[in-house]
Amino acid sequence: MSITAWRSKILHFNGDPAHSDEPGTIMVYDDGILVIEDGHILAVDTPEALADMTRGLNVQHLPDSLIVPGFVDAHVHYPQVDIIGGYGEHLLHWLDRYAFPAEIGLMNFKDRAKDTASFFLDELLRNGTTSALVFATTYAHTVDALFGKALKRNMRLISGKVMMDTHAPPELMDTAQSSYEDSKSLIGKWRGKGRLGYAVTPRFALTSSPEQLELAGRLLKENPDVLLHTHLCENQQEIARAGALFPEARDYLDVYKRAGLLTDRSVFAHCVHLSDDERNDLAKANAAIAFCPTSNLFLGSGLFDMSAAQQAGMTIGFGSDVGAGTSLSSFATMNEGYKVAQMRAQSLSPYDAFYMATLGGARALHIDKHVGNFTVGKEADFLVLDLAATPLMTRRLGKASTFEEMLFALMILGDDRAVRRTYVAGKLAHDRDA
Ligand SMILES: [Zn+2]
Incomplete structure (x- = not known):
């Protein structure tokens, strides 16, 4: 003792x-x-x-x-530490020009993935972030690399294999079935080991077929303790494309809802441009939002409506969203979050900000019975x-x-x-x- x-x-x-x-x-x-x-x-x-x-x-x-x-980062991409600060693009072109090549760069290189994971986790700790919900890539070995290094550091960390079977570079694409099988075996291998948790991680509606989203929903049903982690309503062009790809859906959130991905264990990054229907549905489902101010400003995505989300009673954490976000520091995230609120004639008090960076983030990630x-x-x-x-x-x-x-x-x-x-x-x- x-x-x-x-x-x-x-x-x-x-x-x-x-x-x-x-x-x-x-x-x-x-x-x-x-x-x-x-x-x-x-x-x-x-x-x-x-x-x-x-x-x-x-x-x-x-x-x-x-x-x-310890700070909680409710949305971040570890393979993207190498392309942070990529000049001159909005979301969809930024993905093509910076994010996808960085992820492809880990395709056949287990050591490179381990090295990137180590660097990323050490940077988190250096910035005071002790827990995070992390995107890996579509390659299962990049999830193994991150979990292995996080286990060594005894961190309470959640991640998952990215599911992406359409409208993406061919090197990065899985199939609906392979993404289901790989996710299932990663859940079996890592969930609950040390302080680790798993999140079913379809990238976003634009890069998943309806079959893949259905299978993501099945993974959630079969594993009630895992999270769902994806992007939602970040950028207008993205929303328009989601509408074109899923004409039967009422709106972007409905694409996920139809596949069983809107649950009280779902974490949606961004939510910058929500309709009232979407906000109400998120609140009703007790889903969580990761507010990513440095990323939303850097990519020119828009200004998150904090007051509306708070009034709807939603659980909100902060995400650095590196590499589109410009810092792994929760101080930078809180600082820019305050400015986003100011631009909307709202306010983010230091207590609200530190709450979101700690207990709020832990609640969003369902780890608040352990930390926060x-x-x-x-x-x-x-x-x-x-x-x-x-x-x-x-x-x-x-x-x-x-x-x-x-x-x-x-x-x-x-x-x-x-x-x-x-x-x-x-x-x-x-x-x-x-
Ligand atoms: Zn992101």
Whole structure:
């Protein structure tokens, strides 16, 4: 039995601050202690309240720091770390010019996939991201590569083989039947191993035949514990093409719904251009949305309607959507998310943003019974953030007169330099100063 404790400012959430002003929804300790036992949360409270428990313990005191739960990236593509920052395209041409060639580049190269997966996961940890829902490619070995490396790092990570049997480069295409068989065997091989989970992953309606979408629905029915992970209503051209390819569907979401892919375990990336019908159907199904602001701005896709999604009561997490997104840092995502809200005359408070980057993301990915906040018994994925990471942060954060003001300045000025340490299940997984 090993007990460790950290003393610092602490922030975590017990609920969604956009929907609840109950006391305890937002938990802020200006001076708090987090106690970990064997990789799980044993206690979080003030030093006074924990005086008995921490007597005799070597409590690590971290002034100028803020401890938060590990960030959750609810939508990201690991093979695309190599083409991040690809100039000059909107979604459909960007896929042809950058994303598909990067994925084809892993076709026959197991070592290259493993190397890319290792680099990607280390970058996640360096940026404070301890859990993610990740696109691999259509090649099963790229899923093996990512899961193998994530297992080694003991990360709570979810991924799946991309299903894509039409309107794509021939090298990347599977068939409806092979995508079903491969997904099924990957589920058997990886689901529940360590802290890993599986997501059935048709890329989007444009690159799957109706047969393939049907089989994706069958995989969900046969495996009620896996997620569905895909893209929805990212770009106008994409929506028009989905309408042309599936004329019988009421709208884009209905393409998925007809195939049994609209469930309470479905995560839809983007959802920038939803109709009211689509938003209502998503809310009714308790499906989750991954809001990907850096990607939506970079590809010129549009401005996500956060207020409408919140009002509909939807579960929303943040996605970096790298490589169309421009950073793996949740700080960059929150920062750009705020600006998207501003452009819509809405607002994204720092509490809403940090909630979405932690517990909100965990809820979207159905891993919130394990991670996302500091409820006693949960797995101890957490970060030590440096509130004096740069001269400008030291100066600006030092001038903040409230915790909320400090948190907002951190969200706007922060980046990987602010992530001093990342802990995965209580173990140090990244140390900036090492
Ligand atoms: Zn994406």
